[in-house]
Amino acid sequence: MSTQIQASARDIDGPLLELEDVTTHFKTPRGVVRAVDGVSFSLDRGKALGIVGESGSGKTILSRSIMGLLPPRGTIRGGSIKFEGREIGNLDRKAMRSVWGKEMAMIFQDPMTSLNPVMKIGRQIAEPLQIHLGMTKQNALATAERLLQDVRIPEAKRRLEQYPHEMSGGMRQRVMIAIALACGPTALFADEPTTALDVTVQAQILDLLGEQRRDRNMSLVLVTHDLGVVAGHTDEIAVMYGGKLVEKASTKGLFANMKMPYTEALLNSIPKLEDRSHTRLNAIAGRPPDLVNPPKGCRFAPRCPYAVDKCVNEEPPLIATAEDPNHLYACWYPVGSEGYHEAKVRIAASKHATDALAATSAAGGN
Amino acid sequence: MAGTGKAHLRDSPDVLLRIEDLVVEFPVGRTGLKVNAVSGISLDVLKGETLGLVGESGCGKSTTGRAIMQLPRPTSGSVQFEGKELTAMQGDAMREARTRMQMIFQDPISSLNPRRKVRQIVMEPLNIWKRGTDAERAKKVDGILEEVGIDPVRAGESQPHQFSGGQCQRISIARSLVLDPSLIICDEPVSALDVSVQAQVLNLLEDLKAEYGLTLIFIAHDLAVVKNISDRVAVMYLGKICEVAPSDMLYEQPAHHYTSVLLNSIPVPDPEVAVTKTAIEGEPPSPVLPPPGCRFNPRCPAAQDICRSEEPQLRAVGEGHFVACHFPTITPVELTSR
Numbered sequence: 001m002s003t004q005i006q007a008s009a010r011d012i013d014g015p016l017l018e019l020e021d022v023t024t025h026f027k028t029p030r031g032v033v034r035a036v037d038g039v040s041f042s043l044d045r046g047k048a049l050g051i052v053g054e055s056g057s058g059k060t061i062l063s064r065s066i067m068g069l070l071p072p073r074g075t076i077r078g079g080s081i082k083f084e085g086r087e088i089g090n091l092d093r094k095a096m097r098s099v100w101g102k103e104m105a106m107i108f109q110d111p112m113t114s115l116n117p118v119m120k121i122g123r124q125i126a127e128p129l130q131i132h133l134g135m136t137k138q139n140a141l142a143t144a145e146r147l148l149q150d151v152r153i154p155e156a157k158r159r160l161e162q163y164p165h166e167m168s169g170g171m172r173q174r175v176m177i178a179i180a181l182a183c184g185p186t187a188l189f190a191d192e193p194t195t196a197l198d199v200t201v202q203a204q205i206l207d208l209l210g211e212q213r214r215d216r217n218m219s220l221v222l223v224t225h226d227l228g229v230v231a232g233h234t235d236e237i238a239v240m241y242g243g244k245l246v247e248k249a250s251t252k253g254l255f256a257n258m259k260m261p262y263t264e265a266l267l268n269s270i271p272k273l274e275d276r277s278h279t280r281l282n283a284i285a286g287r288p289p290d291l292v293n294p295p296k297g298c299r300f301a302p303r304c305p306y307a308v309d310k311c312v313n314e315e316p317p318l319i320a321t322a323e324d325p326n327h328l329y330a331c332w333y334p335v336g337s338e339g340y341h342e343a344k345v346r347i348a349a350s351k352h353a354t355d356a357l358a359a360t361s362a363a364g365g366n
Numbered sequence: 367m368a369g370t371g372k373a374h375l376r377d378s379p380d381v382l383l384r385i386e387d388l389v390v391e392f393p394v395g396r397t398g399l400k401v402n403a404v405s406g407i408s409l410d411v412l413k414g415e416t417l418g419l420v421g422e423s424g425c426g427k428s429t430t431g432r433a434i435m436q437l438p439r440p441t442s443g444s445v446q447f448e449g450k451e452l453t454a455m456q457g458d459a460m461r462e463a464r465t466r467m468q469m470i471f472q473d474p475i476s477s478l479n480p481r482r483k484v485r486q487i488v489m490e491p492l493n494i495w496k497r498g499t500d501a502e503r504a505k506k507v508d509g510i511l512e513e514v515g516i517d518p519v520r521a522g523e524s525q526p527h528q529f530s531g532g533q534c535q536r537i538s539i540a541r542s543l544v545l546d547p548s549l550i551i552c553d554e555p556v557s558a559l560d561v562s563v564q565a566q567v568l569n570l571l572e573d574l575k576a577e578y579g580l581t582l583i584f585i586a587h588d589l590a591v592v593k594n595i596s597d598r599v600a601v602m603y604l605g606k607i608c609e610v611a612p613s614d615m616l617y618e619q620p621a622h623h624y625t626s627v628l629l630n631s632i633p634v635p636d637p638e639v640a641v642t643k644t645a646i647e648g649e650p651p652s653p654v655l656p657p658p659g660c661r662f663n664p665r666c667p668a669a670q671d672i673c674r675s676e677e678p679q680l681r682a683v684g685e686g687h688f689v690a691c692h693f694p695t696i697t698p699v700e701l702t703s704r
Contacts, residue, residue: 054560054561054563168423168424170649198422198423199587199589199631200422200627200631200649202631202633227561228632228635231634231636231639232634251637252637252638255636255637266561267635269561269562269565270635271565271590272590273590273629275594277613278594278597279594280569281565281568281569281594283566284566285566
C-alpha cells in the first residue's frame with residue numbers, strides 16, 4: 001500500500017514538522033473565534049515538544065489543526081503546515097487518511113470515551129493494522145498482542161478478548177497508546193494524556209511514552225496545562241496564551257531563564273511540596289481572554305501584574321533572547337529586564353501604600 | 367496497609383466528626399461477592415481543622431466522604447457528627463443534619479442544573495428550608511456570590527454553561543455555603559481545573575474557611591494540593607488507612623512505603639531534577655478480593671512474610687503521626703499519653 005507521502009520525495013534532512021503563521025478561526029454566532037492566531041515553529045525528528053497553556057489557550061486546537069482533526073464546517077484555516085517537507089495544511093479528511101496512523105497518530109485525554117465500548121480491545125488495535133498496513137486479520141492480532149506487551153499490559157493475550165469497561169483508566173490509556181503506535185507513526189500527539197489519571201499511573205504513562213519515543217525514534221508532542229509534566233519529559237517547550245505562541249525554548253533553557261511573565265506565573269501557581277502547608281498560592285488573577293475580541297496589545301496584559309500602557313496598546317513581537325537564538329519570547333518587559341524590575345518596585349510600593357492605608361483605617365476603627 | 371486500629375483518634379471536646387470502624391461494601395451482581403470499598407477505617411476531625419484524604423482511584427476516599435453524608439449508608443460502623451450518631455438517624459432528622467454538612471464535587475459543570483439560572487441554584491437550599499424572607503434570602507445569596515467572586519447580576523441572568531469550569535466550582539462552593547454548614551466535604555474539587563484556576567479556588571477555600579469557621583474534609587489524589595490545604599492528612603489504600611499525620615510531618619518524614627511512592631510520583635517542575643524511574647509498577651488490586659495481610663504487600667518494596675499474613679495496626683511514630691505498617695521507615699514509639 002504505497003501512499004502519496006511515500007511516493008513523493010521525502011525531505012529527510014529538514015525538520016519533521018514546520019508550521020508557518022498557522023491560524024485556525026471558527027465562525028460562531030458571537031463572531032469569529034481566533035483560537036489559533038499566527039503560530040510558527042518547527043519540530044525535529046525524534047524530539048519531544050511540550051505545548052503548555054491554560055484551557056482556551058489554543059493548545060488543543062493547534063494540535064488538532066496539525067492533525068487535520070477539525071470540523072470542516074465553520075473552520076477557517078490559514079498558514080502552512082509542512083510534514084517532512086510536504087504541505088498538509090490544506091489536505092481534506094480523505095487525503096489525511098494516508099497521513100493518520102502511519103505518519104501521525106494521536107492519543108486523547110479521556111481513555112474511556114476514545115475507545116469503542118462495544119468492540120474487543122484486540123479488534124480495535126488490529127483494525128488500523130489491517131486498513132493502513134494491509135495485514136491479514138491473523139497477523140494483525142498477533143501484532144496487537146505484541147503491542148500490548150510493548151505498552152506493558154500484563155496477560156496481553158487475555159486482554160485482547162476484553163472490552164474497554166473491563167480495564168482501569170490507566171490500562172485503557174495504555175491501549176490507546178498501543179493503537180496510536182500500531183502503524184509506527186513518525187510523530188505522536190498526546191493531548192493531556194495523563195490528566196484523567198492518578199499520579200502514580202501518570203508517572204508510569206509518561207515514562208512509557210518517553211521509552212517508546214526513544215525506541216522508535218519518534219517525535220512526541222505533549223499537550224498539557226501542567227509544567228510539571230513537561231519538565232521531565234520533553235526537549236522543548238512552547239507556551240501558548242490566547243491563541244498565540246508567547247514563549248518557546250529548550251526545556252532546560254526555559255526553566256533556567258523564563259522570559260514571559262505568563263510562563264513564570266504558570267510555574268508559580270503549582271503548589272510546591274517543599275512549602276509549608278497553608279502557604280498562599282500565587283494564582284493568576286482573572287481569566288484567559290475572549291478570543292472573539294482579543295486584547296489589542298499583549299494578550300496577557302489584562303492579567304499581567306507588570307503590564308504598563310505600552311503592553312495594553314502594542315502587541316509585542318516574538319523575538320529571540322540575546323544569549324540563545326532558539327529561545328523566543330513575546331514580551332515588552334521580560335522577566336529580568338529593567339522594565340520588569342521597575343514594575344516590581346512599583347507593585348511593592350503600591351502594596352505598601354495599601355497596607356499602610358488598611359493599617360490606618362483599622363487604627364481609626366478602634 | 368492495613369489500617370485497622372484507633373490509636374490515632376483524639377480525645378478532645380473539639381471533635382466535630384468521629385468515624386469508627388467504617389465499612390462500606392457493595393454487592394457484585396448476584397455473584398455473592400462484594401466490593402470492599404472501605405474496610406473498617408476510623409478517623410476524627412476537629413472543629414476548624416482541614417483533613418486531607420489521599421490515595422489512588424479505588425482506594426475508598428470518595429466512598430468515605432459519601433458514607434459520612436450517609437449517601438449511601440455505610441454497611442457498618444459509626445459516624446458521629448456534632449455529637450449525634452448519623453447511622454441511626456432517619457427521615458427529617460437526617461435531612462436536617464445534612465444541612466450542617468455539605469459537599470462539593472469534582473465536575474463543577476455537571477453538578478449544577480443546566481436549565482436553571484445560577485442565582486436560583488444557589489438560592490434553592492434556602493427556599494427548601496424556608497430560611498428568612500425573600501429579601502433576606504436575596505441578600506444572603508448575593509453576599510455569598512460576591513464573596514466567591516461571581517457577579518450576582520450576571521448570576522441572575524445566566525445558566526451554568528455560560529460560566530467557565532473555575533467559575534462553576536465557585537458557584538458550587540457558594541451553594542454549599544448558603545445553609546451555614548459546619549463541615550464541607552470537598553471531593554476532588556480542583557482535579558478538573560487548570561493549575562492557575564486551581565490556585566484561585568484553593569486560595570478561596572482557605573479564605574472562606576477562615577471567615578465562616580468551616581471544617582473541611584478535602585479528598586484528592588494530588589499530594590501537593592492536599593499538603594497545601596490540609597492540617598492533617600490520612601493516606602488511604604484499598605479501603606484502609608496507611609498513615610495519618612500532620613500535613614508537614616507527613617511530607618518531611620513519610621513513614622509508610624506507600625506514602626513515599628505517592629510523593630515520588632509527583633512530577634517536579636524542574637528539568638534539572640533527574641526524573642526518577644517509575645516509583646511503582648502496576649495498579650492497586652481489585653477491592654473484590656483484596657490481598658490478605660497488609661493490602662499493600664503485593665506492590666510494597668519492603669514486604670516480608672508477616673505482611674502477607676498479618677494485618678498491621680496503626681501505631682504512633684511521632685507526635686500525632688501514625689502508621690499501619692510492619693516495617694515503617696520510622697521506628698514506632700511507645701505511646702506515653704494520648
